[in-house]
Amino acid sequence: MIMGRKPSNRPTSFDIAYRAGVSQPTVSRALRGSRSVSAATRERIEAIARELNYSVDKNASSLRSQRSNTIALLFFEEQTLDDSKINPFFLAMLGAITRQCANRGLDLLISFQKLEDDWHVRYQDSHRADGLILLGYGDYTLYRSRLQQLVGQGTDFVRWGSVNDENLGATVGSDNVGAGRMAGEHLLGLGRRRIAFLGQADEHYPEFADRYRGLCEALGAAGIAPDPALLRNAISLEDEGYAAVRALLADGTAFDAVFAASDLIAIGAMRALAEAGLSIPGDVAVMGFDDIPAASMTNPPLTTVMQDLKGAGERLVETLMAQIEDRQRPAETLPARLVIRRSTTG
Amino acid sequence: MIMGRKPSNRPTSFDIAYRAGVSQPTVSRALRGSRSVSAATRERIEAIARELNYSVDKNASSLRSQRSNTIALLFFEEQTLDDSKINPFFLAMLGAITRQCANRGLDLLISFQKLEDDWHVRYQDSHRADGLILLGYGDYTLYRSRLQQLVGQGTDFVRWGSVNDENLGATVGSDNVGAGRMAGEHLLGLGRRRIAFLGQADEHYPEFADRYRGLCEALGAAGIAPDPALLRNAISLEDEGYAAVRALLADGTAFDAVFAASDLIAIGAMRALAEAGLSIPGDVAVMGFDDIPAASMTNPPLTTVMQDLKGAGERLVETLMAQIEDRQRPAETLPARLVIRRSTTG
DNA sequence: AACCGCCATGCAATCGAATGCGGGCCCACC
DNA sequence: GGTGGGCCCGCATTCGATTGCATGGCGGTT
Numbered sequence: 053m054i055m056g057r058k059p060s061n062r063p064t065s066f067d068i069a070y071r072a073g074v075s076q077p078t079v080s081r082a083l084r085g086s087r088s089v090s091a092a093t094r095e096r097i098e099a100i101a102r103e104l105n106y107s108v109d110k111n112a113s114s115l116r117s118q119r120s121n122t123i124a125l126l127f128f129e130e131q132t133l134d135d136s137k138i139n140p141f142f143l144a145m146l147g148a149i150t151r152q153c154a155n156r157g158l159d160l161l162i163s164f165q166k167l168e169d170d171w172h173v174r175y176q177d178s179h180r181a182d183g184l185i186l187l188g189y190g191d192y193t194l195y196r197s198r199l200q201q202l203v204g205q206g207t208d209f210v211r212w213g214s215v216n217d218e219n220l221g222a223t224v225g226s227d228n229v230g231a232g233r234m235a236g237e238h239l240l241g242l243g244r245r246r247i248a249f250l251g252q253a254d255e256h257y258p259e260f261a262d263r264y265r266g267l268c269e270a271l272g273a274a275g276i277a278p279d280p281a282l283l284r285n286a287i288s289l290e291d292e293g294y295a296a297v298r299a300l301l302a303d304g305t306a307f308d309a310v311f312a313a314s315d316l317i318a319i320g321a322m323r324a325l326a327e328a329g330l331s332i333p334g335d336v337a338v339m340g341f342d343d344i345p346a347a348s349m350t351n352p353p354l355t356t357v358m359q360d361l362k363g364a365g366e367r368l369v370e371t372l373m374a375q376i377e378d379r380q381r382p383a384e385t386l387p388a389r390l391v392i393r394r395s396t397t398g
Numbered sequence: 399m400i401m402g403r404k405p406s407n408r409p410t411s412f413d414i415a416y417r418a419g420v421s422q423p424t425v426s427r428a429l430r431g432s433r434s435v436s437a438a439t440r441e442r443i444e445a446i447a448r449e450l451n452y453s454v455d456k457n458a459s460s461l462r463s464q465r466s467n468t469i470a471l472l473f474f475e476e477q478t479l480d481d482s483k484i485n486p487f488f489l490a491m492l493g494a495i496t497r498q499c500a501n502r503g504l505d506l507l508i509s510f511q512k513l514e515d516d517w518h519v520r521y522q523d524s525h526r527a528d529g530l531i532l533l534g535y536g537d538y539t540l541y542r543s544r545l546q547q548l549v550g551q552g553t554d555f556v557r558w559g560s561v562n563d564e565n566l567g568a569t570v571g572s573d574n575v576g577a578g579r580m581a582g583e584h585l586l587g588l589g590r591r592r593i594a595f596l597g598q599a600d601e602h603y604p605e606f607a608d609r610y611r612g613l614c615e616a617l618g619a620a621g622i623a624p625d626p627a628l629l630r631n632a633i634s635l636e637d638e639g640y641a642a643v644r645a646l647l648a649d650g651t652a653f654d655a656v657f658a659a660s661d662l663i664a665i666g667a668m669r670a671l672a673e674a675g676l677s678i679p680g681d682v683a684v685m686g687f688d689d690i691p692a693a694s695m696t697n698p699p700l701t702t703v704m705q706d707l708k709g710a711g712e713r714l715v716e717t718l719m720a721q722i723e724d725r726q727r728p729a730e731t732l733p734a735r736l737v738i739r740r741s742t743t744g
Numbered sequence: 745a746a747c748c749g750c751c752a753t754g755c756a757a758t759c760g761a762a763t764g765c766g767g768g769c770c771c772a773c774c
Numbered sequence: 775g776g777t778g779g780g781c782c783c784g785c786a787t788t789c790g791a792t793t794g795c796a797t798g799g800c801g802g803t804t
Contacts (some may be wrong), residue, residue, distance in 0.1 A: 107524040111461035112760035177453040351697035458790035
């Protein structure tokens with residue numbers, strides 16, 4: 053293959069040095085702000101660099117310093133989805149992460165992975181990135197082995213997820229238990245007593261499990277025992293919410309509220325309820341989780357739980373950088389808050 | 399600042415060479431598939447590389463070859479928006495682009511920029527990326543000067559937008575004129591005659607202008623002269639669509655259909671219509687453009703125009719790579735198609 | 745048997761910046 | 775006046791892979 057290498061007159065640090073009448077290392081030091089360069093020299097060098105439109109060669113710099121100042125953001129999903137079906141919640145988080153990286157002068161590499169691929173290697177190995185941020189809803193038991201490998205090979209990474217005690221790398225996540233409790237209290241406060249939970253609340257989906265646990269705490273505090281018939285599996289897809297509600301209706305299980313583990317599930321649930329001729333929230337109140345953009349556009353608009361995306365982006369990047377610099381950071385939990393709309397309050 | 403440089407026993411190509419009993423350059427050649435290495439030695443080297451978990455150092459490789467095999471994707475917006483308000487259409491395109499990059503073994507850097515920042519330099523300069531993909535809805539007249547600078551400094555880039563004859567870099571875009579015509583024909587076919595266009599159709603937003611032109615062509619073919627009172631400015635925000643419809647209603651301008659230049663505008667328009675007690679599509683049919691995820695969740699679901707995201711991602715990457723390798727590529731236009739939902743057909 | 749040519753590989757230079765170490769210079773202090 | 779100590783800066787090396795050119799060996803041809 054012909055690699056048309058273009059003639060480039062890019063100035064190097066040697067060119068700057070020549071014009072400034074100093075040595076190349078001095079240029080390097082001056083531009084990185086080393087204090088072993090006098091202010092006068094530094095300013096002269098900076099002026100020339102600006103004039104020549106010089107910018108440090110990232111590859112040479114990274115090679116020598118063994119620091120790429122780049123982090124890789126890996127999304128993964130259980131299977132390859134249609135592009136338009138990428139989890140909107142993670143896309144929203146992308147904005148927060150890019151902003152935080154920009155603030156810190158970090159470059160951000162991005163990649164979508166299938167859970168079963170071996171995305172877990174190669175990134176830090178090849179010095180493309182100093183560390184990884186992992187985002188994804190997927191069966192946790194499947195991807196635990198990848199995490200273990202990452203830990204084993206000493207890769208620096210942070211993941212978004214349930215903050216548990218497994219200690220598989222650094223973790224940042226919402227306070228899902230607290231959020232579940234809030235949701236429960238909201239529905240109970242509206243007089244609902246038979247609250248169906250839609251989401252696979254087990255070791256495969258620890259975040260969902262946490263949300264369910266919070267709901268149970270709220271029920272317990274109100275003196276209500278959780279009814280297993282009201283717990284329905286669903287992963288974060290619209291169709292799963294639809295199917296779960298259809299099943300509930302087919303069973304004849306009585307319920308006056310639905311707490312879905314994600315907005316996508318909730319939206320599917322609302323569709324099934326509407327088809328069944330049930331009014332929302334008259335017959336059944338519906339809540340979701342995530343506050344994706346579509347949540348405010350449903351009919352009626354969806355009450356949901358908003359996670360702190362901005363904080364999440366900041367914490368993820370901060371925790372990762374701390375780990376890279378060998379300053380350990382404990383797992384972090386971020387508070388979430390209710391967004392009350394008409395799907396519960398009519 | 400202490401840069402905790404970790405002791406790393408990463409194997410280098412020298413280690414592989416030593417074990418294989420060959421020289422280091424031979425390892426390099428073997429792993430890149432040079433045909434000047436015998437099959438036997440290549441296989442031996444590959445086996446050892448696999449065993450040692452070797453991966454090529456990206457920085458060293460890029461430094462020497464002057465090729466990073468990385469492209470940078472720059473989103474820009476007119477102003478910094480709330481993270482959750484990032485244009486959903488571009489986020490969807492992100493999926494297509496990442497996939498295409500993965501197929502070609504390219505890394506993807508991503509960054510969000512304000513239109514007024516000087517994002518236009520530094521990326522190719524610093525050898526972080528071989529080329530740029532530019533995505534954004536913004537005032538074209540503002541960002542033309544950036545494009546000119548990019549062209550001037552010889553940066554390789556492709557932008558998504560209106561395919562015009564300005565020749566400011568390579569361009570890939572939907573056939574907006576054709577799509578606008580289709581939309582017009584659809585509405586005309588439903589008996590609508592007074593079609594309001596919501597979108598700033600001028601040199602600031604060439605894509606919107608193209609869509610409007612297509613609409614006018616359809617009107618012309620039906621023997622209808624476009625009414626300037628039915629052309630209303632709006633940029634791609636929900637509030638702008640809302641305001642535009644409010645203005646139309648306040649004017650007393652008669653209209654039986656709305657063709658919004660984007661789904662966000664259409665969603666705002668529907669809100670204004672609903673508030674005014676008008677039925678959709680009974681009183682007013684509404685169409686959008688983009689087919690963002692929320693389009694199917696509005697009430698009623700929104701008829702819109704779906705752009706070919708997968709094709710777009712492929713073409714953008716392909717065109718960019720062609721340009722990097724000095725094989726010029728003409729601008730490309732992709733067909734779009736109607737997605738008919740109940741906001742026009744009831 | 746001498747010679748040509750090609751295949752496979754090695755040698756050494758190279759990409760551009762970062763960094764350990766040594767040294768000149770100036771000032772202060774004894 | 776000699777000496778010690780900072781402050782600034784230069785020299786030489788280094789990071790790890792790629793690449794132009796040289797070379798050794800082997801088979802084939804006349």
